[in-house]
Amino acid sequence: MLFTDRADAGRRLAVRLEHLRDDDVVVLGLPRGGVPVAAEVAAALDAPLDVILVRKLGLPFRSELAMGAVGEGDVLVLDEDLVRRAHVGDRELAEIERRAREEIERRAESFRRGRTRTPVTGRTAVLVDDGIATGATAVAACRVARAQGAAHVVLAAPVCAPDVASWLAEEVDELVCLEAPEHFRAVGQAYADFHQVPDDVVVDLVSRRVP
Structure with missing residues (x-):
């Protein structure tokens, strides 16, 4: 087991992203599981947090x-x-x-809940998920962020399937993954607590860091 829960994973991921602190960063969590991880990253970088849909x-x-x-x-x-x-x-x-x-x-x-999307035009978009298995959703999100005008796209996750890492790296300006277990089976195997994240938790976490 690599991480206690998503918050623990987010704090550890934030350490690897500290070099972005002085950039014009927007942290974008992939709902639902990526948002608690992204919330820790946003707090550490003192950056706004939103979801990327x-x-x-x-x-x-x-x-x-x-x-x-x-x-x-x-x-x-x-x-x-x-x-x-x-x-x-x-x-x-x-x-x-x-x-x-x-x-x-x-x-x-x-x-x-009626709030407008945080703009990413000309900014560094840090896309965060709780883990990456096939990479399809992550790649789609990165392409959308780029199409929305992000100047620099960073994809960050605590754990990633090793066979998709090279493909992901081609899609982004920077890929940050803490662990890529050789015997990867599912994202949940990297967490002691991997319970489902309810919608109201996502809403609460995002609302705390509205720009």
């Missing part, structure tokens, strides 16, 4: 395979080559995107 766009016949992602601010990141090879039509793609955006809007209201 993304939804992967799965292929119609293989929903687990992402052909792109959507994010707030009308951001659309699309693997056009995959869409073409999978013969996904414009109408079908539009419907998948519509459902994804509806879910993002629902989650934005749930987590922010």
